[in-house]
Amino acid sequence: KNQVEQSPQSLIILEGKNCTLQCNYTVSPFSNLRWYKQDTGRGPVSLTIMTFSENTKSNGRYTATLDADTKQSSLHITASQLSDSASYICVVTVYEGDSNYQLIWGAGTKLIIKP
Amino acid sequence: DGGITQSPKYLFRKEGQNVTLSCEQNLNHDAMYWYRQDPGQGLRLIYYSQIVNDFQKGDIAEGYSVSREKKESFPLTVTSAQKNPTAFYLCATSWKSSYNSPLHFGNGTRLTVT
Numbered sequence: 001k002n003q004v005e006q007s008p009q010s011l012i013i014l015e016g017k018n019c020t021l022q023c024n025y026t027v028s029p030f031s032n033l034r035w036y037k038q039d040t041g042r043g044p045v046s047l048t049i050m051t052f053s054e055n056t057k058s059n060g061r062y063t064a065t066l067d068a069d070t071k072q073s074s075l076h077i078t079a080s081q082l083s084d085s086a087s088y089i090c091v092v093t094v095y096e097g098d099s100n101y102q103l104i105w106g107a108g109t110k111l112i113i114k115p
Numbered sequence: 116d117g118g119i120t121q122s123p124k125y126l127f128r129k130e131g132q133n134v135t136l137s138c139e140q141n142l143n144h145d146a147m148y149w150y151r152q153d154p155g156q157g158l159r160l161i162y163y164s165q166i167v168n169d170f171q172k173g174d175i176a177e178g179y180s181v182s183r184e185k186k187e188s189f190p191l192t193v194t195s196a197q198k199n200p201t202a203f204y205l206c207a208t209s210w211k212s213s214y215n216s217p218l219h220f221g222n223g224t225r226l227t228v229t
Contacts, residue, residue, distance in 0.1 A: 032215060041222070041225075042222045043220025043223055049215070089158075103160070105158040
């Protein structure tokens with residue numbers, strides 16, 4: 001069964017600290033992996049999208065890594081800010097050719113930054 | 116001001132009533148989607164449309180209906196047949212319906228049915 005598991009479910013850190021969020025997936029055939037940021041009561045916003053051949057991708061203070069062999073991804077946030085408080089969602093695309101594809105969504109990690 | 120507009124932001128209905136959620140976009144994207152988000156769960160696809168006058172069921176279409184009469188608009192009707200309609204509903208678009216097209220989301224409608 002195609003699944004995406006995220007950990008931890010929630011995380012509280014102090015402003016200025018770094019943190020790493022995890023995403024493990026059991027998906028086949030894999031096409032790409034995306035990270036989204038979702039503020040409370042808002043829609044998700046795309047942070048990164050990574051294909052099979054990409055190991056690392058950065059977007060400002062956000063750095064995503066992908067290990068396709070172990071089927072793991074991480075999202076590292078550097079020098080956290082209060083505005084980083086949000087849910088972070090990992091999404092993996094299953095692509096079976098032509099227009100046949102499916103997005104498998106993780107349940108998200110809720111990150112709280114304390115001043 | 117480009118983007119995706121969902122309205123209303125909050126919606127309250129009595130059980131047994133149908134309700135329609137609005138989604139309008141001015142991004143000129145071909146594909147539009149409706150997702151449902153429940154606490155502790157990943158997003159679940161309700162319906163999607165790749166082109167005007169065409170749409171397909173997603174994973175949880177039962178109790179929902181949609182129409183796509185215009186490229187800019189993709190309203191979702193939650194019918195009385197939906198057993199547990201209380202949820203956060205998200206509309207999304209993409210330039211094309213493709214495995215590598217990023218999704219752009221509206222800010223959602225929170226529906227409460229009592």
